[in-house]
Each structure stands twice: as C-alpha cells, then as structure tokens.
Amino acid sequence: MKVVPSRSSEWVRPVTSQKPASAIIEIDRVSQVFQTSARKDHLALSDISLTIEEGAFVSILGPSGCGKSTLLYIVGGFVSPTSGVAKIKGQAITGPGPDRGPVFQEFALFPWKTVLGNVMYGPRQQGVRAAEADAQSRALIEMVGLKGYENFYPKELSGGMKQRVALARTLAYHPEVLLMDEPFGALDAHTRTRLQNDLLNIWERDRKTVLFVTHSVDEAVFLSDKVVMMSKSPGRIRQVIDIDLPRPRRRNELLLDPRYQKYVVDIERMFDESDEAGAPS
Amino acid sequence: MMLPAAVLKRAAPVLACIGLLAIWQAAALVLKNDSFPTAIEAIRAIPDILGDKESLVNILASLRRMAMGFGVAVLFSIPLGLLMGRSRAVAAFFNPLLMVIYPVPKAALMPIIMLWLGVGDITKTLVIFLGVSLPVIYHSFEGAKAVEEKMLWSGAAMGLSPLQRLVRIVLPAALPEILTGCRTGLVLALITMITSEMIARQSGAGNILFNALDMGQYDTVFAMIIVVGAMGICLDAIFERIRARLVRWSEPQFDMPLSFS
Ligand SMILES: Nc1ncnc2c1ncn2[C@@H]1O[C@H](COP(=O)(O)OP(=O)(O)OP(=O)(O)O)[C@@H](O)[C@H]1O
Ligand SMILES: [Mg+2]
Numbered sequence: 051m052k053v054v055p056s057r058s059s060e061w062v063r064p065v066t067s068q069k070p071a072s073a074i075i076e077i078d079r080v081s082q083v084f085q086t087s088a089r090k091d092h093l094a095l096s097d098i099s100l101t102i103e104e105g106a107f108v109s110i111l112g113p114s115g116c117g118k119s120t121l122l123y124i125v126g127g128f129v130s131p132t133s134g135v136a137k138i139k140g141q142a143i144t145g146p147g148p149d150r151g152p153v154f155q156e157f158a159l160f161p162w163k164t165v166l167g168n169v170m171y172g173p174r175q176q177g178v179r180a181a182e183a184d185a186q187s188r189a190l191i192e193m194v195g196l197k198g199y200e201n202f203y204p205k206e207l208s209g210g211m212k213q214r215v216a217l218a219r220t221l222a223y224h225p226e227v228l229l230m231d232e233p234f235g236a237l238d239a240h241t242r243t244r245l246q247n248d249l250l251n252i253w254e255r256d257r258k259t260v261l262f263v264t265h266s267v268d269e270a271v272f273l274s275d276k277v278v279m280m281s282k283s284p285g286r287i288r289q290v291i292d293i294d295l296p297r298p299r300r301r302n303e304l305l306l307d308p309r310y311q312k313y314v315v316d317i318e319r320m321f322d323e324s325d326e327a328g329a330p331s
Numbered sequence: 332m333m334l335p336a337a338v339l340k341r342a343a344p345v346l347a348c349i350g351l352l353a354i355w356q357a358a359a360l361v362l363k364n365d366s367f368p369t370a371i372e373a374i375r376a377i378p379d380i381l382g383d384k385e386s387l388v389n390i391l392a393s394l395r396r397m398a399m400g401f402g403v404a405v406l407f408s409i410p411l412g413l414l415m416g417r418s419r420a421v422a423a424f425f426n427p428l429l430m431v432i433y434p435v436p437k438a439a440l441m442p443i444i445m446l447w448l449g450v451g452d453i454t455k456t457l458v459i460f461l462g463v464s465l466p467v468i469y470h471s472f473e474g475a476k477a478v479e480e481k482m483l484w485s486g487a488a489m490g491l492s493p494l495q496r497l498v499r500i501v502l503p504a505a506l507p508e509i510l511t512g513c514r515t516g517l518v519l520a521l522i523t524m525i526t527s528e529m530i531a532r533q534s535g536a537g538n539i540l541f542n543a544l545d546m547g548q549y550d551t552v553f554a555m556i557i558v559v560g561a562m563g564i565c566l567d568a569i570f571e572r573i574r575a576r577l578v579r580w581s582e583p584q585f586d587m588p589l590s591f592s
Contacts, residue, residue, distance in 0.1 A: 126488065127487075145487070152488055154481045156479065156481050158479060158481035160504075161504070163580075205580065220485075
C-alpha cells in the first residue's frame with residue numbers, strides 16, 4: 051500500500067516521472083501577449099513550459115483570467131503563441147488538426163445538424179464511408195447516454211446533453227489528445243458529477259491523453275494524474291502536482307479516501323494563495 | 332374537427348383581405364369619384380386582364396425579369412456578404428462602395444442605365460439586381476459575422492479547409508439571417524420591377540398599369556394593383572414556406588410568424 055504523503059511539497063515532483071512514458075505534447079517557453087483596447091500589451095502567458103505524457107490525464111487549474119484557455123488554444127493550434135513553441139510528437143504545432151480534439155465550454159455544436167449529424171461530421175470529413183460512420187456514431191451516442199436522441203437538433207437538448215454530444219462529436223474522429231476547456235463549467239452539480247463519472251469511464255477504457263481546464267479543485271483531483279496549478283498576472287505555472295490515487299477511481303470510494311481529501315484541501319489552499327497573489331495591484 | 336383557434340388562424344388572412352376590400356367598397360361608394368372605382372368594379376376587371384394574351388405576356392415578362400434579377404442577385408450577394416463577414420480585408424474593400432450605393436434609390440439610377448443599355452430587359456433586370464443585392468449582402472454579412480468562432484475551430488480541428496469552413500459552416504450557420512435578407516430582397520424585387528417598368532415603359536405589369544392610367548381606365552388600374560399585390564403576397568407566402576422548412580432547426584419552439592403561409 052502506498053504511503054500517504056505528509057507534506058504537500060513532497061507531491062511536487064520534477065516533470066520527468068519514474069516510468070518512462072513518452073512525451074506527446076511539449077510546451078516550450080511559450081508566452082502570449084495580447085494587444086488590449088487600452089493599447090497596453092497584456093502578458094497573458096509568461097514563459098510556460100510543460101510536458102504531457104502520452105495517455106496522461108492532466109488538469110490545468112488556476113484563477114479566472116490566468117490564461118488557461120489561451121494555453122489550451124495554443125496546443126489546439128487555434129492561437130499561435132507570441133513566443134516559444136508548442137509541439138505534438140516532436141512536431142511544432144502550426145494549426146488545428148484532427149490529432150487534437152477540442153471540447154469547448156460553449157459546446158459549439160452545429161445547430162443545423164442533428165445529434166447524429168454532429169457526431170458523424172468528423173468521421174465523414176476524414177473520409178469514413180457513410181454506413182460505417184453512421185454505425186460508429188450511433189455507438190458513441192449510446193456510450194454517452196443519448197440513445198434515442200439521434201435525430202434531435204441541438205436546440206432540443208439540455209445543456210448537459212449538448213455537452214455529451216460535443217464530447218461524442220470529438221471522440222468520433224479519434225483525436226490522440228482531447229483538449230477540454232471547462233467542459234462541465236456551465237452545468238448543474240448533479241449533471242456535472244454524472245459527466246465526470248462518464249468521462250472517467252471512457253478515459254479509463256481507452257486512455258487518451260487529456261488536457262483538461264477547470265476551475266474546480268475536486269474535479270481536477272478526481273479526474274487527473276497530474277494537476278498543473280497556474281497563477282495570474284502574468285499567467286505562469288506555479289506548481290505541478292502528481293495525483294497519486296489508485297485507478298479505476300470510483301467517486302463514492304474516493305470521497306471517503308483521506309488521500310483524496312488531503313489533495314483537495316492542500317490544492318484549495320494553494321489556489322487561494324495564488325488568487326491573492328493575482329489580485330489587481 | 333378543427334379547433335376554433337386553428338380555424339381562426341387559417342381564416343385570418345382571408346378575413347383581412349375581405350375587410351380591406353369592404354372598406355374600399357364603402358369608401359368608393361361614399362366618395363363617388365370617377366378615378367376611384369369600387370372594389371367590385373376593380374375585381375370585375377381582373378378576368379379581362381388575365382384573359383388578354385398580350386397582358387399575360389407582359390406580366391410573364393415582368394416575372395421573368397424579376398426571377399432573373401433576384402436569382403442573380405442572390406447568387407452574387409450571398410458569397411460576397413459571407414466573405415465580407417469573415418474577412419476584414421474584403422469588408423474594408425467593399426464597405427465604402429456599398430455605403431455609397433446603399434442610400435441611393437435604385438430607380439434613380441435608371442436614366443443612366445437606360446442611356447447605356449437601352450430600355451430593354453437588361454436595364455430592368457439590372458435595376459432589380461441592384462435593389463435585391465444590398466439587403467442580401469447586408470444580412471449575409473451580419474450572419475457570417477455572428478458565427479461562433481468555436482464552431483469554426485471545431486470544424487478546423489476536423490480538418491476542414493478555410494473554403495470548406497465558409498461553405499459548410501459559415502453558410503449554414505448564417506442561413507436564417509441570409510434568408511431574412513432574401514425575403515426583404517424578394518419584396519424589393521417586386522417593387523423595383525414595377526418601378527423600372529414605370530420608367531422604361533415598353534412592356535411589363537407596370538406598363539399595363541400606367542397605360543391604363545393614361546387612358547383613364549381606372550378599373551383596370553386598380554385591377555392591376557390587386558394583381559400585383561396578390562403576386563407579392565403569393566411570392567412572399569411561398570418563400571416563407573421554403574424558408575421555414577430550411578431553418579426549422581433554428582426556429583424557437585413557440586414562434587410568432589409574420590406571414591400568410
Ligand atoms: N483575444 C484576446 N484579446 C485580448 N486579450 C485576451 C484575449 N484572449 C484572452 N485575453 C486575456 O488573456 C488573459 C487570459 O485569458 P484566458 O481566457 O486564457 O483566461 P482563463 O484562465 O481561461 O480564464 P477563465 O477561467 O475565466 O476562462 C485574460 O486576462 C484575458 O483578458
Ligand atoms: Mg477560459
């Protein structure tokens with residue numbers, strides 16, 4: 051049995067972990083400057099370096115405005131960094147690609163397509179034959195718990211259902227890395243918990259690399275192998291914390307686990323500190 | 332059996348028309364003016380117009396020009412508006428031009444166009460084209476501008492090229508707005524069609540109307556107004572049906588339509 055670490059500093063390990071997993075994403079001294087309307091340059095990300103191993107579930111946690119979304123967009127290739135470079139499998143990222151699948155907080159579903167049409171969109175674009183894409187998509191829709199809703203339009207779905215469709219739509223084209231930006235942020239607590247469980251089940255089945263942005267400490271600890279704590283003004287990485295909890299994780303067991311509780315409490319404390327550090331000066 | 336509310340909904344346009352005609356009839360009987368025939372007199376004159384081969388040829392020629400002007404305008408304006416909505420450079424280039432054309436009554440351009448291109452079909456079709464283009468460009472532009480960026484990003488991640496994103500994401504996403512512009516454009520097409528035929532009198536529905544006016548055949552004048560008005564209502568109702576079908580996915584559940592369809 052693993053020993054419960056006693057001090058939070060012991061969890062902070064160097065980026066290289068003990069088992070030699072290969073790095074899939076490398077972020078190397080990335081900075082992002084935005085021109086603001088006040089004509090002042092705003093340093094949203096300052097000198098971020100981070101390595102993400104293949105198959106890891108990594109959460110980015112930090113106060114609002116610290117640049118979490120920006121970092122995710124850079125990895126997605128939607129935004130190019132002012133300086134530094136982000137790489138996937140050793141190749142510099144120059145634009146979006148089907149190897150990285152985004153799931154946005156805003157869902158961003160295609161409203162003129164049905165649930166099935168949305169989920170099939172990626173595979174069809176990739177040249178998968180219609181019958182095959184149809185069968186795969188139906189299976190995915192069932193997996194995210196929306197069987198029977200195949201022919202509904204997005205406007206006919208609740209927020210939680212839309213987010214499930216968004217997840218299925220992205221999973222459908224088999225990206226190697228999932229980029230999730232507060233995907234459950236807009237949902238009520240109950241739906242959120244259910245989707246966390248579902249995501250964890252899906253992830254534990256096929257172990258995709260996940261980069262997951264969240265505001266919620268519980269969520270980050272519950273889901274992740276590694277939590278990247280950011281601080282604000284300018285956006286920096288404050289600490290990278292390995293979450294050493296056994297998998298498969300079951301919510302009801304984990305909530306009672308003192309190790310889980312300690313992670314949550316300690317990270318929450320750090321979060322508060324970084325929030326104070328990031329207060330407007 | 333239909334519910335009373337449903338019956339009322341179906342009958343409402345008919346009742347509105349009958350009401351309007353009744354007011355007309357009463358007003359004409361009260362005023363007793365030679366140049367203001369009663370509704371019944373005007374309606375009696377309609378079969379004469381529609382039965383006359385020459386009139387029919389004229390009306391069909393009008394409709395043909397209108398369809399042509401509207402069709403070309405839509406095919407031209409939607410891509411332009413969408414490009415303007417997604418590219419700052421394209422918008423910056425065309426915006427000043429459109430700002431100049433926008434407030435000018437298109438019929439006021441007719442004398443110049445007539446001078447260059449004559450009084451035939453091309454001139455009239457061109458004026459219709461100009462009249463229809465602007466609202467369609469404007470609404471396509473607004474629709475394209477409002478497309479959620481994350482939707483385009485999702486498409487880009489699936490491997491859609493910029494052109495594919497324009498055709499397969501921006502176009503459908505902006506379709507409700509585009510079709511609103513087309514509906515305005517359709518009515519404007521009818522208006523510019525008649526106006527153009529009033530100025531360049533050679534053929535068409537507007538020509539029949541003004542010839543009758545010159546000859547003092549007031550019942551024919553009013554009959555033509557009814558015919559043109561009915562054409563407008565029918566075209567709008569047909570268009571509205573098509574529009575509603577195309578954008579069913581975007582309509583709110585409890586919509587209040589402003590149409591006769
Ligand atoms: N396109 C932009 N132009 C100018 N400034 C921007 C732009 N995008 C982001 N910013 C700024 O960069 C900073 C980081 O933004 P970002 O959206 O990445 O934060 P975040 O950590 O995701 O916040 P939240 O948790 O609230 O989503 C913010 O201060 C924001 O004002
Ligand atoms: Mg964000």
